[in-house]
Amino acid sequence: MKELKIIPIKNGTVIDHITAGYAVKVLRVLKIPESTSSVVSVAMNVSGKMGKKDIVKVENRELDPHELDKIALIAPKATINIIREYEVVKKHKVELPNEVVGIAKCSNPTCISNAREPVKSRFQIVSKDPLRIKCYYCDREPEDIAEGII
């Protein structure tokens, strides 16, 4: 019998093709475990067709588009599978917009977007692979994008 590394889930979301090593950051972005009381399984360094990847399975929770944008910032190749009754009912490839607003905080403490001003943080995508973003206001490129996720 084939041994399953992670068992299938009945209802919920499977985030596949996360860049190897980034599963923990994805969990942080999704505020897991604080945001759910259901079972969450994580597999890291799983061998796939495209090399090693991480997988996160969140039971009983279907991710909304705003959350997808956040994941795209740290795992731009991820796919999101919505599972109902063990079947994949929806499959999305996360897609990076050209600009992300209100998702990550600028890493520059003296950036005006971190001051008490009526604006949301705003980043432009410099390159998708490797992922590089820069602050619309101060031009600073954060070294660790996941660190700044709000």
Added chain:
Amino acid sequence: MKMNFKNRDIVSIKDFSKTDITAILNYAKHMIPYAKGEKQIDILKKYILSSLFFEPSTRTRLSFESAMNRLGGRVIGFADPSATSQKKGESLADTIRMADAYSDIIVIRHPQEGAARLAAEFAEVPIINAGDGAGQHPTQCLLDLFTILTEKKRIEKNHIVLLGDLKYGRTVHSLAYALSLFGAELTFVSPESLKMPKEVINECKEFGVEPNSTVNLDKAIIDADVLYVTRIQKERFPDAEEYNRVVGTYKVDNELLKQAKKDLIIMHPLPRVTEIDPEVDATHHALYFKQAFNGIPIRMALLSLVLEGRKL
């Protein structure tokens, strides 16, 4: 090709193409006799400029105000934020909305990076960035390019040495970018701890320029056409110890200049402290005071282009 600068915000040198920059520099040449007061003009007499300086400045503020006055316009504003509502906790966005209602163009200097970009979002009238913290200072960059162009007749193919604090100095980052855009040959000379950031070097490379980096000024100066000196800025250092370690590393004096080309020009955004010996001022190499004057024709050109389009 006719450039359209009317109502354009001037926030970063990166917002401009090489053609845009060339058009501004060429227009600025026409402004020189007016900047010197040899000829009079009042093309901006119906306009009011808000000069909002949230951080101290001598040259930039005075030259903007002089430029506006030379074109017949008027200036309102402040040079000390402690006398404004900012002190009472007003947001920058609200101060900008107010200046937007009171004037036709806003010049802003602010200690926080991105402040001018934010101002441009809240103002209908054009914004000119006069320096935002360690960020951009596009009019300084333009006047530097203007100085090289007027002295050397071209920007490309000159060997330009940038010296001093290349890590924190905002002028050298924009300048390295713009000089690369024009295809100048670049050498970066700095103490090991104040080297040009990697991102800036990568930008130069994107334009096909491969800058040399060294700590050795003696060698770099031998075939330099332009030596651009910067002050090691105490206020940008996170700790005093790092500052004390590097201050005074380089000094440009007549002894050093014996090795230089006869037509080397020395530039400095000023204020200088000890990095250029005053004995150099009397030599034909010293261009920094003329460079400071060039702030007037450049800013006159920008104000005129942004408010009225080309008039001369």
